[in-house]
Amino acid sequence: xxxxxxxxxxxxxxxxxxxxxxxxxxxxxxxxxxxxxxxxxxxxxxxxxxxxxxxxxxxxxxxxxxxxxxxxxxxxxxxxxxxxxxxxxxxxxxxxxxxxxxxxxxxxxxxxxxxxxxxxxxxxxxxxxxxxxxxxxxxxxxxxxxxxxxxxxxxxxxxxxxxxxxxxxxxxxxxxxxxxxxxxxxxxxxxxxxxxxxxxxxxxxxxxxxxxxxxxxxxxxxxxxxxxxxxxxxxxxxxxxxxxxxxxxxxxxxxxxxxxxxxxxxxxxxxxxxxxxxxxxxxxxxxxxxxxxxxxxxxxxxxxxxxxxxxxxxxxxxxxxxxxxxxxxxxxxxxxxxxxxxxxxxxxxxxxxxxxxxxxxxxxxxxxxxxxxxxxxxxxxxxxxxxxxxxxxxxxxxxxxxxxxxxxxxxxxxxxxxxxxxxxxxxxxxxxxxxxxxxxxxxxxxxxxxxxxxxxxxxxxxxxxxxxxxxxxxxxxxxxxxx
Amino acid sequence: xxxxxxxxxxxxxxxxxxxxxxxxxxxxxxxxxxxxxxxxxxxxxxxxxxxxxxxxxxxxxxxxxxxxxxxxxxxxxxxxxxxxxxxxxxxxxxxxxxxxxxxxxxxxxxxxxxxxxxxxxxxxxxxxxxxxxxxxxxxxxxxxxxxxxxxxxxxxxxxxxxxxxxxxxxxxxxxxxxxxxxxxxxxxxxxxxxxxxxxxxxxxxxxxxxxxxxxxxxxxxxxxxxxxxxxxxxxxxxxxxxxxxxxxxxxxxxxxxxxxxxxxxxxxxxxxxxxxxxxxxxxxxxxxxxxxxxxxxxxxxxxxxxxxxxxxxxxxxxxxxxxxxxxxxxxxxxxxxxxxxxxxxxxxxxxxxxxxxxxxxxxxxxxxxxxxxxxxxxxxxxxxxxxxxxxxxxxxxxxxxxxxxxxxxxxxxxxxxxxxxxxxxxxxxxxxxxxxxxxxxxxx
Numbered sequence: 018x019x020x021x022x023x024x025x026x027x028x029x030x031x032x033x034x035x036x037x038x039x040x041x042x043x044x045x046x047x048x049x050x051x052x053x054x055x056x057x058x059x060x061x062x063x064x065x066x067x068x069x070x071x072x073x074x075x076x077x078x079x080x081x082x083x084x085x086x087x088x089x090x091x092x093x094x095x096x097x098x099x100x101x102x103x104x105x106x107x108x109x110x111x112x113x114x115x116x117x118x119x120x121x122x123x124x125x126x127x128x129x130x131x132x133x134x135x136x137x138x139x140x141x142x143x144x145x146x147x148x149x150x151x152x153x154x155x156x157x158x159x160x161x162x163x164x165x166x167x168x169x170x171x172x173x174x175x176x177x178x179x180x181x182x183x184x185x186x187x188x189x190x191x192x193x194x195x196x197x198x199x200x201x202x203x204x205x206x207x208x209x210x211x212x213x214x215x216x217x218x219x220x221x222x223x224x225x226x227x228x229x230x231x232x233x234x235x236x237x238x239x240x241x242x243x244x245x246x247x248x249x250x251x252x253x254x255x256x257x258x259x260x261x262x263x264x265x266x267x268x269x270x271x272x273x274x275x276x277x278x279x280x281x282x283x284x285x286x287x288x289x290x291x292x293x294x295x296x297x298x299x300x301x302x303x304x305x306x307x308x309x310x311x312x313x314x315x316x317x318x319x320x321x322x323x324x325x326x327x328x329x330x331x332x333x334x335x336x337x338x339x340x341x342x343x344x345x346x347x348x349x350x351x352x353x354x355x356x357x358x359x360x361x362x363x364x365x366x367x368x369x370x371x372x373x374x375x376x377x378x379x380x381x382x383x384x385x386x387x388x389x390x391x392x393x394x395x396x397x398x399x400x401x402x403x404x405x406x407x408x409x410x411x412x413x414x415x416x417x418x419x420x421x422x423x424x425x426x427x428x429x430x431x432x433x434x435x436x437x438x439x440x441x442x443x444x445x446x447x448x449x450x451x452x453x454x455x456x457x458x459x460x461x462x463x464x465x466x467x468x469x470x471x472x473x474x475x476x477x478x479x480x481x482x483x484x485x486x487x488x489x490x491x492x493x494x495x496x497x498x499x500x
Numbered sequence: 501x502x503x504x505x506x507x508x509x510x511x512x513x514x515x516x517x518x519x520x521x522x523x524x525x526x527x528x529x530x531x532x533x534x535x536x537x538x539x540x541x542x543x544x545x546x547x548x549x550x551x552x553x554x555x556x557x558x559x560x561x562x563x564x565x566x567x568x569x570x571x572x573x574x575x576x577x578x579x580x581x582x583x584x585x586x587x588x589x590x591x592x593x594x595x596x597x598x599x600x601x602x603x604x605x606x607x608x609x610x611x612x613x614x615x616x617x618x619x620x621x622x623x624x625x626x627x628x629x630x631x632x633x634x635x636x637x638x639x640x641x642x643x644x645x646x647x648x649x650x651x652x653x654x655x656x657x658x659x660x661x662x663x664x665x666x667x668x669x670x671x672x673x674x675x676x677x678x679x680x681x682x683x684x685x686x687x688x689x690x691x692x693x694x695x696x697x698x699x700x701x702x703x704x705x706x707x708x709x710x711x712x713x714x715x716x717x718x719x720x721x722x723x724x725x726x727x728x729x730x731x732x733x734x735x736x737x738x739x740x741x742x743x744x745x746x747x748x749x750x751x752x753x754x755x756x757x758x759x760x761x762x763x764x765x766x767x768x769x770x771x772x773x774x775x776x777x778x779x780x781x782x783x784x785x786x787x788x789x790x791x792x793x794x795x796x797x798x799x800x801x802x803x804x805x806x807x808x809x810x811x812x813x814x815x816x817x818x819x820x821x822x823x824x825x826x827x828x829x830x831x832x833x834x835x836x837x838x839x840x841x842x843x844x845x846x847x848x849x850x851x852x853x854x855x856x857x858x859x860x861x862x863x864x865x866x867x868x869x870x871x872x873x874x875x876x877x878x879x880x881x882x883x884x885x886x887x888x889x890x891x892x893x894x895x896x897x898x899x900x901x902x903x904x905x906x907x908x909x910x911x912x913x914x915x916x917x918x919x920x921x922x923x924x925x926x927x928x929x930x931x932x933x934x935x936x937x938x939x940x941x942x943x944x
Contacts, residue, residue, distance in 0.1 A: 027835030030567040030844055031924040037849035038736055038842070042873050045707055045738050051838040052609050061834050062571050065599065065827075069580035072595030076579025085585050093535050095577060102546035107559040108762030109905050111897055114555065117548030118761050131528050143621035143764065144820035146807070154659060183807035183817035187632075189663040192812040230516050260527045262517050277820065285576075285824030286596035287586040287783065288619065289764030292820075306655075328655035331562050331624045332762025344542055350532030359510045366513055367501045387513045415592055423588075426808070444501060475591040477797045478790045482590070485786035485801040492787040493615050493777075493801060494605040 018054050018495060020064070025055040071476040072286070073420060079446050083391045083423035083435025084178065084226060086256045086278035088361075091348060094282065094341035103340055108332040112317050118336055119316035122309045125343040126293070132346075132354065133255070133272045134265025135295030139304045140334035145253060148273030148292025149184035149220070151305065151329050155271055155296060156218045156247045157188055158303040158326040165245060172211050172219040172241070174203045176227060176427040181220045181251060190217055197429055201227040201382030208237050212244035222251035223267060224258070224389035226427040226435070227382055228365060238268025247271065247300075252292075255279045256439070257362055257389035260355025271296050280342035291338040305329055360440035361390040364447055368438055369394070371451045377402065377458045381430050391437035393430050394422070400432050403461035405468045407432040410457050412479060415472035417453040552759070556930055557902035560877045560921025561703070562623065562650055562751060563759045564730070567925060572756045572831045576824055586783075586819070590799035597798035600823060601785045603830040610734045610833070611748045612741025613770035617782035619822040620767030623751035624653040627697060627728055628660025629769065629781045629816055630747045634724045635666055636779050636815075640694040642667045644723075646680055650703045651910040653728075657697075671696070678706040678870035678879075682713050689717055695724035700740065701733055704919065705852075705877030706870055715744040731755055731768065731829075732848070733875045735841035747771045756832030757825045766825035780805065781816030844924060848876050851922035851931065858935040859920075862942060869917055876921060880904065883915040885942050893918070895941040901934060 038046065056064075074080070080087035098104075106115055126138040142148035153171065160168050171185035172193045182192040195207040203221060219241045223231045231237070238248050250269040256279045264272045276282045277290030284290065296304060306325045307318035318333060349357060369392040373380035377399030380392060396407040411421030411434065423435040438447060460467045472478065484490045502508065514522065533541065552565055559565075576582065580595060587593030587600075600618040607616035620626040631643045643661065645654065647670040654668075661668055669688050672681040680698065689696065696718045701707045708714070718725045727740040729750035734740075740748045752766030753759065771780055786801030807814040836844060852874055859867040864885035868878035882889055893903040904920035911917070922931065 024839070026837050026840045028569040028571065029840060030569065030836075031847050033843040034847055034850060036842075037846045037853065040849050040853060040873070041707075041736060042709060044712075045709065045873065047734070047736050047738055048742075051735065051841060053606065053836070053838045053841065054834045055837045055839070056834060058569075058571055058835060061831060062575065064834075065575045065831060066578070068595035068599055069575070069578045070595065071593075071598075072580040072584050073589075073592035074580050074583035076583045080585070082585055082588075087583075087585055090583055091535075093539060095582070097539065097542050097546070099573070099577075100543075100546050101551045101553050102549045103551075104758035104760055105551040105553050105565070106549055106761040107552055107557055107565065107759050107902070108563055109559050109561060110550075110552075110557065110902055111893065113897070114550040114902065115761065117545040120545050120548070121542070128529055143625070143822075144818070146817040146819045147621060147625070150817060154663065157663060179807040179809070179811045179814070180817050180819050182812035183810075183814045186812035186814075187660075187663070187817050189665070232516055232518055235518065235521065258517075260523060261514050262521050262523055266521050266523070275820075283582045284585050284820070285822075286581050286584045286593075286600075286827065287823030288821040289824060290820040291764075327659045328652055329625070329659055330622050330656055330763075331650070331652040331765070335763035335765075336761035337758075338764055340542075344538055347530065347533045347538040347541060348535065351527040351529040353532050354527060354529070359513075362513050363501060363510055366505050370505050387516055411589070412591065415589065420592065421589055472591050476594050477591055477795050478792060480590045480797045480799050481788050481791045481793075482799045485788035485799050486803075488774075490788070491801060493784055494601075494608045496605070496608060496614075 020060050021055045023055055025057050027056055027058040027061045078418045079442055079450055080420040081422055081436045081438045081450065082420055083437045084253055086437060086439060088281055088439040089441035090281045090283045091345060094344040097344055098337050098340050103337055116316055119309055121340055121343055122336065123311050123316050125339050126309060128346045129274055129293055130295050132259055133274065133295050134263030135272055136298045137301040137304060138293050138295045139308060140293045140339055141305045141329050142292035142294055143330055143335055144288060144290045145273060145275045145292045146180040146184060147329060148294045149180055149251065150187055151294045152249050152271045152273055153184050153188040154326045155300055155303050159247065159300055160217060162324060168215055168217045170215045171217050172208065174221055176225055176429050177220065178226065178251060178253060185220065201229045202231050202233065203237060205233050205236055208240050212240055212246060216244045216246035218247035218249055220249040220251060222254045224254050227393050228388035228391040229383060229386055230389055234267045253278060254390065257358055259358040261358055270300055276338055276342040281345045282338045282341040289335055289338055291335040307333060357440045364438040364440060364442060365390050365392055368436060368447050368451060372454055375455050375458050377461060391435060393427065394434045394436060395430050396432040396434060399458060399461055405461035407434050409468040410434065413457045413468040413471040414453055416474045419450050419453050555900050555902050556933065558904050558920045558934065559902060561905045561919050563762055564754050564921060564923060565759060565925045566754050566923055568756055568758055569835050571835060572828050575831060576828050581824065581827060587800065590797065594798060596823060597785050599827045599830055601787055601798050603826040604785060606830050606833045607768060607770055610731055610739065611770050612739035613748050614772050615777045615780065616770040617780055617784050619826040620769050620782050620818060621822060622765035622767045623728060623749060624656035626749035626767035626769045627653055628657050630726045630749045631657060631661050631666060631697065633747060633779050633781065634694040634726060637776060638694045638723060640692055641665055642669055642692045643694050644669050644671050644688055644696040646671055646673055646698055646702065648673050648702060648704050648911065649699060677872045678702065678704050679709055679872060680714055682710055682717060685714065686717050689721035689723060691722065693721055693723045695726055697726040697728065699728040701730055701875045704870060704879050705874040706872040707737060707875050711743045719744065732844065736845040741772065746776060752825060752829045755829035757828050764822055764825060766822045766829060779815055782818050783821060847924045851926050852876055852878065854928055855922045855931050858931055862935065862939055876923060877919055879907065879917050879919055881915060881917050887942060889916050889918045892941055896937055899937045901937055
């Protein structure tokens, strides 16, 4: 707004013609002119280019943000998604004119179904949490249809992502939390005593948020199924097990897949993503409308699904995101996806093994178990002995060009730092990260003030987040000015 | 690297997976492809599509064809924005944070509301969240909606409302004008009603004329007024904040994003006043300072509403949103500016009028069906032509034209009616061509 000068305009989608505002009934007219910036195209471009220079992405450096799978996104995926043959397609076009995209959506569904071992996929959900809500509503549709609508409890481990309990609650269910055992896994006995005739299902990720594979998953699945409940797989950690194990074989009934994590569609500063959901045959009838079908010669959208749970959004899904994931799968092929998981797991274990030996850090829960694609380091010793917290370690990492891990999650680890290097970092980069962690430990024990005052090398220094939340200083738009 | 961990093979890292679960067979997927092969494979499929640049399309109905300024695609494909995650680390995310703060400000200006979040998935999920928010705020469990609502939006609303016992009650629209039947609305507004959700312009393209009566009825009953908007129209229409809306939702795709076969989209969400702000779903960006007080800076605000802090007590489960499309929207509004958006609306009004004038001359055609002021979309009634919309659209397609959305299935009581959309992408010649081909089709 500071750059505004009256009369300037950045882009004309079409040249101005005769003003037609007189067509608008008087009382429906906007009376005050919009207070929008009046700037030229180059000023807009420079403004946003400058902003982009104050933003960190995978294209700029290492991004080991746990649970977020910030792997490199191949550029060919974006290049193909820039075709007008996808960008300028309207979702209600006659099906004869959109056979290409329907084929891509159908084949992408088929690939995803095979990777997780499920029978049928919906591409409708726009994100992981949206997929979770779809999944919980599928459980609900299933129970309602099978005479068990009195069920109202969803079991969630204490290490679960916040979206799991939030999604269950949105569907009107009570959340029953079960604790993790000494190995960092879901306590089987706790599940046994939590299930009953009120159990809707269990929501869990495997490997779990500690990066540990839930090896008792089959027994846990048995307990939940015996009680009449369903098993929901949170696909946030799917990058650990592609080609290695399928959620279906672990006993899961419903799976969501984060295309913006495992399948490398870029995350765009918070979105868009996509959260397709796969189910076994007994839940297939309840999937949202429409599904993409193929009759052997043509592709079509099937709206005639009488048992469907309904819809979770308009149209068919985030086609442009699915297209990118489709290209990613083609580029990897059957062998490449497995290799991606293997390298992701190798990188995580290499790093975990080095980091746990550095003074001040530890690897809580089952130190001898291999981790999967991520691990949770604790800085509790460092915090106790030097006063340098996980948050400060994270902020200091910024000075070394490393995006901090996810901190203070999962909640069951003190001073948690959840690290997920992904398969697209080299050994050199892993060593760079390890050295950065080591240096911070040394600084902490040498009583340097560097960690506490960090970051120093970023566009802004440590931000006062509390100020943004205090009613007196809160400013959420240009208009709500500070006092 | 394996040596460093004390292992001999990568396989050992997966031995904690019980053997009965471990996959023995390879994934039944295609073999690895080179980048060139993958490109050919995908382009071969894409070539089977006829885009709205290949054919002349008059579809709108929730996703609308507009010109997307080239500067937007140039910026949003920059890796710094494109490959960044949710800005949990504000010190290295000032770019997207400031852009989203500007987006919130621009949406508030467009709608004349106090606060906006930094995006939801699409209009329909934003409407679903608004319904739940209205219920949280009022403690009442009924939501009223207009009967001629986008059918898919209504289906989504049901998914968001039904499990927590929110009852959806349809309000009639006048058969002659398409306008809300205010007496029916008043009958249905009671102490049980959390509020009324209306669309502006409506699904049928009608711009509601009785907004002031509706507003006073809704507020007299103690409910909230929730308004769903198509945002471009607000360049010239009275903004919802001006006529008393409590929550505004809408579809942000027209603000600089491509149609992309219906996704990703951009859910707009704005509200009035501090009490509602605390109940708002989704991420909100605030302006603050660095701890030393020297620099202005941006960070996420009011996170205690969100799932990663509040878990099952959060206002919503949303995490990943549509930030990149919000960035596109703020660029779009900045590029057009106050004059550009009025010019654009003028052109849309012109095309809408030109189309009505041309099409209503056709024998048996009522265009528009409703006697009302329309913006960008209107319904064409083919009942008196003796032809079905599906037949007409089939014949139009043979001539390279994608006709409007067939409303005879979702709303059989409207007869053989179709919803047509006209924007700046349509020239007078395009509309002449439509009229011409329609005449041929109808006379055949």
